[in-house]
Amino acid sequence: MLYEELLIEANHEGLNVYERNIGNFKGLYVDGNIALNHAIETRAEKACVLAEELGHYHTTCGNILDQSKAVNRKQERRARAWAYERLVSLPSLIDASKHGIRNRYELAEFLGVSERFIEGAIQYYRERHGLYREMGDYIIYFEPLGALKKL
């Protein structure tokens, strides 16, 4: 579901998505063209990789293959942050809490992403916002994970 949704989104942006054999890579981005490794098994994982490549489309400029350079690592992080905000948004965390989601495993299933991606997203939010973040009537806690309605 999520994977198909992202494919449609990519299509609207005029991007080409190819599932092919790309060796050790999970995904590649080249000027509006995305390659996803055809060996990725779950749709959840595919969605996560596709979201990161979409993140490159929205945020990356230049050849950033050389990750030993700090500027390139920064662009890589920015693309990943885009993916986290897109697939594990703060409102979606509140929504998950309303549905009684209690742990990362359930959250991954609820949002249709991999558990590893959830872990990355939580870490990203912690680095960005600290231990919690207020949003509307809710306080979203990142450690332990949960959203509580303000009293």
Next chain:
Amino acid sequence: MDKIDSMDRIKMTVANNLKTYRLKKNLTQKQLADEINLRLNTNLKHNTISAWENGTNSIDTSMLKTICDILEIDINTLYGVKQMPTTIAAHLPEGTELTNEEMKQVNDFIQFIISKRDK
């Protein structure tokens, strides 16, 4: 010597591409000559085009732009210049450096993109 070789190669590339893209537009040599004449007020015959495509003569530089416009290609395409992609990113399992094999995978994908783009 090398320089002359490379000049010959460029000439042949341009000659071949002129023919390829003319045929793609479904134009005869005469039709192409007529179209150039119409736009530039020149007086070319079909055998001028033929000489360009055989590589016996070179396209007059003052006509280059018009010819590209007629064939709906840019000058780089006529000269066979492949434009390399500008934005490239790869996802490896955590910030490792690329091996030669991985570099080859990236290049394969780039070549694949370029071949799609040129169609």
